[in-house]
Amino acid sequence: MGKQSTKSVKDLLFGDLWEYAPAPQGTDFVELDERYGHYIGGEFVGLDSEETFDTINPATEEKLATISVADEATVDRAVKAARKAYDNHWSKISGAERAKYLYRIARMIQEKARNLAVVETMDGGKPIKESRDVDIPLAAAHFFYYAGWADKLDYAFPGATIKPLGVAGQVIPWNFPLLMAAWKIAPALAAGNTVVIKPAETTPLTAMLLAQIIDEAGLPPGVVNIVNGAGATGAAIVNHDDIDKVAFTGSTQVGKIIQRAVAGTGKKLTLELGGKGANIVFDDAPIDQAVEGIINGIFFNQGHVCCAGSRLLVQENIADEVIAKLKQRMSTLIVGDPLDKNTDVGAINSREQLDRITELVGSGVDEGAQKFQPKCALPDTGYFFAPTIFTDVTPSHRIAQEEIFGPVLSVLTFRTPDEAVKKANNTPYGLACGIWSDKGSKLFRVAGALKAGVIWGNTYNKFDPTSPFGGYKESGFGREGGVQGLLAYLEVR
Amino acid sequence: MAKKAKRERLDIYKTFKLYIGGRFPRTESGRYLTETTHKGAFVANICRASRKDFRDAVVAARKAQSGWAGRTPFNRSQIFYRMGEMLESRRDGFERALQERAGYSEKKAVAEVDAAIDRLVWYGGWADKFIQVFGNTNPVASPHFNFTMPEPTGVVASLAPRSAPLLGLVTSMAPLIVSGNAVVCFVDHDHRSIAIDFAEVLHCSDLPGGVVNILTGHRDEVLGHVSGHRDVDGIAVFDAEGDERRSIGLEAADTVKRVHFYDTPDKADWSDSAAQSPYWILPFVEFKTAWHPM
Numbered sequence A: 001m002g003k004q005s006t007k008s009v010k011d012l013l014f015g016d017l018w019e020y021a022p023a024p025q026g027t028d029f030v031e032l033d034e035r036y037g038h039y040i041g042g043e044f045v046g047l048d049s050e051e052t053f054d055t056i057n058p059a060t061e062e063k064l065a066t067i068s069v070a071d072e073a074t075v076d077r078a079v080k081a082a083r084k085a086y087d088n089h090w091s092k093i094s095g096a097e098r099a100k101y102l103y104r105i106a107r108m109i110q111e112k113a114r115n116l117a118v119v120e121t122m123d124g125g126k127p128i129k130e131s132r133d134v135d136i137p138l139a140a141a142h143f144f145y146y147a148g149w150a151d152k153l154d155y156a157f158p159g160a161t162i163k164p165l166g167v168a169g170q171v172i173p174w175n176f177p178l179l180m181a182a183w184k185i186a187p188a189l190a191a192g193n194t195v196v197i198k199p200a201e202t203t204p205l206t207a208m209l210l211a212q213i214i215d216e217a218g219l220p221p222g223v224v225n226i227v228n229g230a231g232a233t234g235a236a237i238v239n240h241d242d243i244d245k246v247a248f249t250g251s252t253q254v255g256k257i258i259q260r261a262v263a264g265t266g267k268k269l270t271l272e273l274g275g276k277g278a279n280i281v282f283d284d285a286p287i288d289q290a291v292e293g294i295i296n297g298i299f300f301n302q303g304h305v306c307c308a309g310s311r312l313l314v315q316e317n318i319a320d321e322v323i324a325k326l327k328q329r330m331s332t333l334i335v336g337d338p339l340d341k342n343t344d345v346g347a348i349n350s351r352e353q354l355d356r357i358t359e360l361v362g363s364g365v366d367e368g369a370q371k372f373q374p375k376c377a378l379p380d381t382g383y384f385f386a387p388t389i390f391t392d393v394t395p396s397h398r399i400a401q402e403e404i405f406g407p408v409l410s411v412l413t414f415r416t417p418d419e420a421v422k423k424a425n426n427t428p429y430g431l432a433c434g435i436w437s438d439k440g441s442k443l444f445r446v447a448g449a450l451k452a453g454v455i456w457g458n459t460y461n462k463f464d465p466t467s468p469f470g471g472y473k474e475s476g477f478g479r480e481g482g483v484q485g486l487l488a489y490l491e492v493r
Numbered sequence B: 001m002a003k004k005a006k007r008e009r010l011d012i013y014k015t016f017k018l019y020i021g022g023r024f025p026r027t028e029s030g031r032y033l034t035e036t037t038h039k040g041a042f043v044a045n046i047c048r049a050s051r052k053d054f055r056d057a058v059v060a061a062r063k064a065q066s067g068w069a070g071r072t073p074f075n076r077s078q079i080f081y082r083m084g085e086m087l088e089s090r091r092d093g094f095e096r097a098l099q100e101r102a103g104y105s106e107k108k109a110v111a112e113v114d115a116a117i118d119r120l121v122w123y124g125g126w127a128d129k130f131i132q133v134f135g136n137t138n139p140v141a142s143p144h145f146n147f148t149m150p151e152p153t154g155v156v157a158s159l160a161p162r163s164a165p166l167l168g169l170v171t172s173m174a175p176l177i178v179s180g181n182a183v184v185c186f187v188d189h190d191h192r193s194i195a196i197d198f199a200e201v202l203h204c205s206d207l208p209g210g211v212v213n214i215l216t217g218h219r220d221e222v223l224g225h226v227s228g229h230r231d232v233d234g235i236a237v238f239d240a241e242g243d244e245r246r247s248i249g250l251e252a253a254d255t256v257k258r259v260h261f262y263d264t265p266d267k268a269d270w271s272d273s274a275a276q277s278p279y280w281i282l283p284f285v286e287f288k289t290a291w292h293p294m
Helices: A072-090 A095-111 A113-124 A128-149 A177-190 A205-216 A231-238 A252-262 A287-303 A316-330 A351-366 A417-425 A440-449 A483-489 B051-070 B073-089 B091-100 B106-126 B130-134 B167-177 B193-203 B219-228 B242-255
Strands: A038-040 A043-045 A052-057 A062-068 A162-164 A167-171 A194-198 A224-226 A245-249 A268-272 A278-281 A311-315 A370-372 A388-391 A408-414 A432-436 A454-457 A490-492 B032-036 B042-047 B144-152 B155-159 B182-187 B212-216 B234-237 B258-261 B285-293
Touching (some): A038 A072, A038 A205, A072 A224, A072 A231, A095 A205, A128 A177, A128 A483, A167 A177, A167 A231, A194 A231, A205 A224, A231 A252, A245 A252, A252 B242, A287 A432, A311 A316, A311 A417, A351 A370, A432 A440, A440 B285, B051 B212, B051 B219, B073 B106, B073 B193, B091 B106, B106 B167, B167 B212, B193 B212
Parallel strands (some): B155 B182, B155 B234, B182 B212
Antiparallel strands (some): A038 A043, B032 B042
C-alpha cells in the first residue's frame, strides 16, 4: 500500500538538502546536587541511605545524580508526616489559605520554568521545545487552576456534602515527570488532603526541584512528601495501612496489581493507565492538517504518551495519499539531541524502554507488517529510535493491540464509519481517540460511539487543567483535570 | 401462596422464574430454593440461579445496553415514569406480599411501596438532568471548544441489598440504569420472590428486555464468577463486608472493573431521602471529554 503513490507528492526533503544549525539550549545555569534523598516532613532527608540508584541523561547515558531508595521504614515516616500534617494543620486551615499556598507553588514554577524545563529534558530525554512549551507551563497552570478550587469546593458538587479523604499515596510515571506530579499534587491539596508521592525512578530530578519550590513556598511540613525509589517503594506506599487514597498513573499491568493490592482495604483508588489510541481519518478530512495531527499524535514526546494516537485508522480510498504524505512528513522530523531547540523527537527514556520498543517493532516485522523509517542519522550515544510506521497491519497484530509507548505508528484502514468505530473500540484500552473529518454530524456521531475518555476532533494531544483526562475500560478510572478531577480526592455524598 | 381462611376455591401458586433478556426462563441448572413466609408457610420453589444463568444474563445485558444508552434521556425518563405507573397500579399486590411474605406491618408495607414508586419517578427525572449537572464545558486556554459529559459505563452487575425486598431493589437498580447502563441484579435474601414480582412491573413498562435482568439465588456461589466475568464493566455492591469486598476487588482487577460499595441505609432509612442521590449515579458513568478547534 502506498508504495508507488509517493510520485503524486512533491518531495521536499529538508533532511537531505539542508542542515539545521545547532540551536542548543544552554545548561550552564543548571545546578544539580550529586545526591538526592527524599523530602519528608519539610526536610530533605535520606542522603545517607545505602541503597541508591543513578539517574542518567538518556541522550548521553551520562550520570546526572545518585538517588536514595526509600524503604518501607522511610515510606512509613513519610506517611506519618503526611498524617500529622493532615490532622494538625492542613485539614484545619481555611480553603482560602490552602489556595494561597498552591498559587505560590504555581508562581514559583513559572519563575523557575526554564530551569525546570532543562532538567526535565536532561533527565527524561524529551525535546526541550516540549518541556519548555508544554510540560512546565501546564504544570504551573495546573497548580494555578486547582488553587482556585480550594476555597470553592462547596460550589463544585451541588447538593452534596464533601470532605477530604486524608492522606493520598501517589505513584507517577516518567513520561511527563513534573506535569504528572502537578496533576497529582494540585487537586489533592486543593481538596484538603496531604500527599506522599513517588516519582518514577528514571526521572526523579524535577520532583526534587519541586520539593525545593514547595519548601520555599513555606508549605507546612508534611503536607507534601516526596520519596524516591522503584516498584518496591511504590508498593510500600500503596500497601501502607494509613493511606486513604491511592492514585496511580502508569501501565495497565501495574494498575491491575495496585487494584488487587487495595481490594477490600477501603482505600479510594484512581488509575490512569495505558492506551492504544485510534486516530481516525475520514476521506473528507483536511488531509494536510490530519497528517500534522497524526505526526503530533504519535511522535510527540517520542510516543511516550499514554493517549498517543498509536493506531492510524485511515479511510481506504485516501490511504495511499495519506500514507505518502505521512512518510514525507516523517522524513522532515529532526531526531536527536533533546536539548537542541529544533529537535522534534528526542531520546527514548531508558534502555529498558528502548528494548521494549525494539522488541515490539521486531514482532511487527515478524508478523508480516510493512515497516517504514525515514532516513535519519541517530546519535551515536544515548537511546534513540527512528520514527516508524507500519502498514499492512491487521487488528490481531501485536503492534495493533499492545501499547508500544514509543514512536511507532500502526496503520489500519476502514471503509465505513461503523467499521472505523468497531476497529477503534477493538482493544481493552479506552483512553483517547482522534477523529479527522470536515463533516460535523459525522464527527459528533463517531465521537459518541467511541469508548474513550478523551476525543480530539480535528486536533490531537491537547491538554489543559480545566479539561478532565482519563480512561474507559482498562485505561483506568477517575479523571484528572477539571471539576471532575476533584472527585478523586473528595468523599462526596 | 399464603392462604386466606375459608376460601372455597383452591388458589393457584405462582411459578417464580428468573428475568433475563425480557423473558422469564427457569434456571438452566434446574435447581430451586424453597421460599417461605416469615412464619414458615410455603411461598414458592423459586429459581436458584447458576453461574451459567449469570453468563446468559450478561449476554442479554450487553445486547441491550447500547440501544438503551442510545435512547434519548427524555425517553428513558418516561420509561422510569411508566415503571412508577405500573407499580402504582399493582401496589396492592406488593403491599400484600410485603406483609404476608416478609412480615411487614400494613403501615410499613404501604410506606415501602410509596417510597419505591416515588423513587422511580425521582430518578426518572434525573435521566435528562444529571448530564447537565455533572457535565460541563471547559474553558481551556487555547482556541478549542471543549466539553465533558457523563456516559454509562456499560454492563453492571448489581449485588442487590439484602433488606427492603422492593425498595432496596429499586434503590440499587435505578441509579444504574438511568444513565444508560444495563444491569444484572443478583438478589439474595429471604423474600426473593418479591424481586421477581417486580420484574413483571419492569416487563410491562416499555423497558427494553435485557436492560434489567434479575437473578435469584445464593450470592456466595456466584460471587467469584460475577466479579471475574470479563464482559462485566462494573460491580455495584450492597451489603458486603471485609472478606467479600476483598474477593470482589481482587477478581474485578483483572479487567479494571469499576467497583463501588454502596452504604446500606438502616432498614428504617431506606425511604429516607439520603438513600437517593444523583451522586449514586456517578460510580457507574465515564466522563468523556471532547475537543474541537474553533
